[in-house]
Amino acid sequence: MIGRSRTYRPSLWARIFLSESWKLVLSASSSDRIRLQLGADDDIPCLDVAEVSSSKALLWHTVEIRSKGRVDALSGLTAKSAQTLRDDLLAFVNQHLAELIDSDKERLREVDTKIRAITDSNQQYLAHADVSRAIASVPGNASFALAHPLFDANLIPATLRAYLPTSFSMLTDPAVRSRYNENFVVHEMQKFDGFFSNLGGFSLSQEQREACIRLEDNNLLVASAGSGKSATMVGKVAYVLEKGLYQPGEILVLAFNKSAADELKERIAKQLGIDEDALECRVTTFHALGRGIIEETEGKPPQLANWVEHPAGEARVIDKIIRELMDTNEEFKRLWIDLLSILPKADIPAEVFDSEADYNRYIADRNDQSGSTIGTLAEIYVRSLQEQRIANWLWVHSVEFEYEKQISFEEEDGSQRFVQPDFHYPLTDTFHEHFAINADGSSPFDNYLEHMQGKRAGYKREELDFFETTSAQARDGTLLQRLEAELVKRDIPLIEKSTEEILKAIEPVVITHYQKLIGVCIKHIRASQLTLEMLLERAKSLHDKPRAQHFARAVWLITQAYSRKLDEAKRIDFDSMIGDAVRLVETGRYQSPYSLILVDEFQDISDPRANLIKALKHQKPFTKVFAVGDDWQSIYRFAGSDITIFTQFEANFGACWQGRLEQTYRCNQLLADTAARFVQRNPAQITKTVRSTRAGIPRSIRVIPVTVEWRKPSFPAACFQLLERLDTFLESIAGQWRQQEGHKLKVLVLWRYNLLDPFGGQIPQFSNIEVTGLSFHRSKGLEADYTVLLDVSEGDYGVPSRIEDDELLNLVIPRPETYAYAEERRLFYVALTRASRGTFILCNRRKPSRYIRELCEIADDDVRFEAVDGKELDQCPRCLVGQMVERQGRNNTTFYGCNQFPECSHTQKTTRLSGEKICRQDRERPTTLQVK
Ligand SMILES: Nc1ncnc2c1ncn2[C@@H]1O[C@H](COP(=O)(O)OP(=O)(O)OP(=O)(O)O)[C@@H](O)[C@H]1O
Numbered sequence: 001m002i003g004r005s006r007t008y009r010p011s012l013w014a015r016i017f018l019s020e021s022w023k024l025v026l027s028a029s030s031s032d033r034i035r036l037q038l039g040a041d042d043d044i045p046c047l048d049v050a051e052v053s054s055s056k057a058l059l060w061h062t063v064e065i066r067s068k069g070r071v072d073a074l075s076g077l078t079a080k081s082a083q084t085l086r087d088d089l090l091a092f093v094n095q096h097l098a099e100l101i102d103s104d105k106e107r108l109r110e111v112d113t114k115i116r117a118i119t120d121s122n123q124q125y126l127a128h129a130d131v132s133r134a135i136a137s138v139p140g141n142a143s144f145a146l147a148h149p150l151f152d153a154n155l156i157p158a159t160l161r162a163y164l165p166t167s168f169s170m171l172t173d174p175a176v177r178s179r180y181n182e183n184f185v186v187h188e189m190q191k192f193d194g195f196f197s198n199l200g201g202f203s204l205s206q207e208q209r210e211a212c213i214r215l216e217d218n219n220l221l222v223a224s225a226g227s228g229k230s231a232t233m234v235g236k237v238a239y240v241l242e243k244g245l246y247q248p249g250e251i252l253v254l255a256f257n258k259s260a261a262d263e264l265k266e267r268i269a270k271q272l273g274i275d276e277d278a279l280e281c282r283v284t285t286f287h288a289l290g291r292g293i294i295e296e297t298e299g300k301p302p303q304l305a306n307w308v309e310h311p312a313g314e315a316r317v318i319d320k321i322i323r324e325l326m327d328t329n330e331e332f333k334r335l336w337i338d339l340l341s342i343l344p345k346a347d348i349p350a351e352v353f354d355s356e357a358d359y360n361r362y363i364a365d366r367n368d369q370s371g372s373t374i375g376t377l378a379e380i381y382v383r384s385l386q387e388q389r390i391a392n393w394l395w396v397h398s399v400e401f402e403y404e405k406q407i408s409f410e411e412e413d414g415s416q417r418f419v420q421p422d423f424h425y426p427l428t429d430t431f432h433e434h435f436a437i438n439a440d441g442s443s444p445f446d447n448y449l450e451h452m453q454g455k456r457a458g459y460k461r462e463e464l465d466f467f468e469t470t471s472a473q474a475r476d477g478t479l480l481q482r483l484e485a486e487l488v489k490r491d492i493p494l495i496e497k498s499t500e501e502i503l504k505a506i507e508p509v510v511i512t513h514y515q516k517l518i519g520v521c522i523k524h525i526r527a528s529q530l531t532l533e534m535l536l537e538r539a540k541s542l543h544d545k546p547r548a549q550h551f552a553r554a555v556w557l558i559t560q561a562y563s564r565k566l567d568e569a570k571r572i573d574f575d576s577m578i579g580d581a582v583r584l585v586e587t588g589r590y591q592s593p594y595s596l597i598l599v600d601e602f603q604d605i606s607d608p609r610a611n612l613i614k615a616l617k618h619q620k621p622f623t624k625v626f627a628v629g630d631d632w633q634s635i636y637r638f639a640g641s642d643i644t645i646f647t648q649f650e651a652n653f654g655a656c657w658q659g660r661l662e663q664t665y666r667c668n669q670l671l672a673d674t675a676a677r678f679v680q681r682n683p684a685q686i687t688k689t690v691r692s693t694r695a696g697i698p699r700s701i702r703v704i705p706v707t708v709e710w711r712k713p714s715f716p717a718a719c720f721q722l723l724e725r726l727d728t729f730l731e732s733i734a735g736q737w738r739q740q741e742g743h744k745l746k747v748l749v750l751w752r753y754n755l756l757d758p759f760g761g762q763i764p765q766f767s768n769i770e771v772t773g774l775s776f777h778r779s780k781g782l783e784a785d786y787t788v789l790l791d792v793s794e795g796d797y798g799v800p801s802r803i804e805d806d807e808l809l810n811l812v813i814p815r816p817e818t819y820a821y822a823e824e825r826r827l828f829y830v831a832l833t834r835a836s837r838g839t840f841i842l843c844n845r846r847k848p849s850r851y852i853r854e855l856c857e858i859a860d861d862d863v864r865f866e867a868v869d870g871k872e873l874d875q876c877p878r879c880l881v882g883q884m885v886e887r888q889g890r891n892n893t894t895f896y897g898c899n900q901f902p903e904c905s906h907t908q909k910t911t912r913l914s915g916e917k918i919c920r921q922d923r924e925r926p927t928t929l930q931v932k
Contacts, residue, residue, distance in 0.1 A: 055814075057528065108163070108164065111168075119170055136621075199271065227662065252594040289581070305566055343547040346542070377395040398493075522559050527607055536553075591620075607645070637809070666836050667833050684819055706842055713844050731768050750788070752799050782834055785835065787834050801824055856880040
């Protein structure tokens with residue numbers, strides 16, 4: 001209880017960043033209001049407060065107070081002070097509620113009668129809001145206070161609590177209400193058995209039925225791939241209307257995109273037996289809803305910028321802004337050229353990676369036994385990203401140099417020692433070593449210091465012109481200044497190449513990568529009103545600080561130009577449109593008709609969209625939210641989605657019922673199990689057990705290594721050959737699957753990046769299969785009998801795509817994911833779970849994806865390695881992704897070695913396929929395709 005006045009302010013350091021500071025006072029002398037100074041003095045009546053929540057923003061925690069007609073965000077708090085402020089606010093409001101109840105105790109009996117009337121009839125599921133709504137219908141202060149959304153019996157004096165009639169336990173004791181509801185669900189399942197047994201042509205599963213019946217204030221249905229989310233959404237709308245719990249116009253169904261909204265609308269109308277035009281429930285997208293709210297309130301539609309409705313529009317406008325800034329802003333030009341030429345990739349310390357192999361994969365552009373694997377603009381390969389930085393800088397400044405030119409020193413004992421200085425500048429015959437030493441003089445490598453001292457002494461003895469740079473300088477951002485100073489000292493001319501020449505040499509993918517990152521950052525910077533200071537502060541926590549600082553400054557300039565462009569044209573983008581709609585709802589200018597809000601694909605929700613749902617929910621008392629999604633399929637981070645809104649649903653929306661849909665109607669049990677275990681290797685994903693209605697098909701995961709010709713494997717050729725083989729095979733067993741004349745099985749050909757599209761718009765026709773081709777992302781929500789996944793190989797643009805997991809995203813994402821390639825793993829999960837009967841995974845024979853190895857670890861013999869013609873390949877028992885191939889030993893002996901050598905040096909005398917089983921379990925396995 002608040003016995004004296006308390007004052008709260010942002011923490012001292014946060015005040016530096018905040019454009020507007022605030023002060024909040026909880027005063028014992030005015031117990032009916034919260035005193036808040038935010039801009040101007042503004043009190044909030046306790047009875048107006050609907051919600052107090054705290055969340056982590058970019059640099060600090062924020063407490064948000066939602067009350068009638070306003071939302072106040074109190075930023076700049078530490079986690080502890082945010083928690084204290086939230087607790088104190090709830091206690092303060094409840095103290096006032098207790099006073100009101102105490103002043104009107106006689107009414108409590110009437111309230112008791114009201115509660116008994118609704119519980120005794122066992123008519124409906126009872127959420128906290130339903131009980132509160134019944135109480136609120138009794139006039140007077142006591143019922144008003146008891147029905148308040150923040151009323152918490154534990155926070156009122158024990159003497160008053162003792163006074164509450166026993167029926168109040170329905171409101172005050174969650175266990176009592178939960179018992180009532182458990183009982184209700186069992187009875188309702190029986191009562192509505194006929195209804196649920198024929199919904200949209202299906203009989204809903206028990207978990208689907210339960211999800212239809214449950215109606216807490218907040219509900220999260222955690223689904224799995226192919227578990228029938230849409231059928232459940234349709235079922236829920238039909239059920240609540242059947243029971244008359246809501247008027248159709250009170251129901252809002254939100255889908256992720258227009259085609260999903262259209263499909264849901266069609267299915268709901270069909271289920272209700274009415275025309276789509278006659279459907280009174282609102283089934284729509286966030287964008288259409290936002291637009292409608294603005295249009296209805298302001299009498300005219302929002303003026304959207306002309307680029308936002310075109311799929312490539314945003315990328316084009318970012319590109320245009322970059323070109324304009326290059327012409328007009330010298331600071332930007334420097335930053336942008338540096339990012340592209342010198343800082344293309346984050347220099348992450350090796351110890352951050354799980355293994356040395358992972359680190360090598362991250363830095364390498366090519367496989368090379370000599371260890372020089374990283375490409376440079378100077379068209380030589382170097383060994384580390386810091387050396388790449390140096391080589392690229394030298395190239396940009398037209399400095400002639402040699403890399404690792406071999407020279408010899410005479411040692412003190414007269415012997416010759418051969419060394420390869422990192423860089424040699426022939427103009428002045430200067431040698432340059434870049435030493436891997438930290439600021440304190442230590443090195444991460446064994447014997448490195450000794451070796452370094454030997455080199456230093458050698459240069460001195462030979463009286464060679466020598467200078468050194470260090471990793472420490474690369475980390476603190478002084479490396480290139482130091483290099484420049486050394487070259488200038490020696491009068492080596494530095495002639496910067498023209499911008500055109502530099503841009504021409506940059507790989508287009510580097511530019512596209514940065515532009516995509518910029519698109520995500522602009523969204524977050526604008527939505528969370530981040531400042532340059534905040535971005536620079538956040539840059540300090542990244543591994544590659546110089547790169548992060550460069551990027552922060554560049555993206556800040558681009559964001560300002562982007563906002564200016566919108567302001568000048570008096571236009572807004574989608575996120576601002578949603579933001580404007582949120583403000584209209586929060587200030588009460590828009591009156592929401594919705595009491596039940598259903599949200600599909602909730603795993604892809606972004607902050608602005610979540611804010612719109614919260615605003616609608618809090619504006620109309622007793623509104624409920626039912627969100628459906630699959631956290632394993634969250635794949636739209638680049639469009640601003642934040643998976644933590646899903647995984648921390650309660651923190652965002654309040655206490656909730658959480659249900660599961662764990663039965664899949666799509667993937668056979670082998671595919672479902674393997675994919676589930678694969679995605680759950682990231683411990684941050686919600687744990688689920690997926691059961692399939694289709695029995696497992698042995699060896700329904702097939703890996704086809706494609707041979708490298710002319711440096712690249714031909715995936716289109718392999719894909720066509722495979723499709724023909726599949727078509728021929730299905731013809732031979734048509735009797736097992738063909739249901740009617742003309743019936744074909746569906747095949748989805750999927751790829752990570754569109755440049756892999758083997759069809760170029762010309763989909764081949766077959767007699768037994770109907771082929772569709774599209775990207776992993778676009779395949780979401782689709783299903784097929786078979787899938788063919790192209791180029792599941794290691795590489796910057798492979799699977800996982802290394803380029804996507806850039807640490808720069810952590811500059812703007814409030815709650816970054818820590819698991820490596822978390823989103824790429826989910827994306828591969830989406831691709832894997834499109835098939836019901838089987839999947840063919842095509843990979844570069846030299847660089848199979850690490851994910852293939854993981855699938856082998858999980859599914860063991862059920863992953864079959866085969867050639868594109870179907871011939872089984874002998875899989876290496878050690879590395880799991882290589883194949884045993886015949887090799888010639890000394891003395892003309894023959895043996896079998898793994899084709900992944902030198903990464904895997906496994907050898908054996910015979911091939912498993914010749915009869916001898918080497919390691920894998922000796923089980924009988926089908927070797928041809930199977931159809932079930
Ligand atoms: N109760 C049911 N009985 C039989 N089949 C069902 C049932 N519910 C859904 N299905 C079928 O299961 C398949 C998957 O359903 P749906 O596409 O809605 O799943 P989803 O959960 O949205 O999948 P994903 O998230 O992977 O896109 C569909 O073919 C659908 O017709």
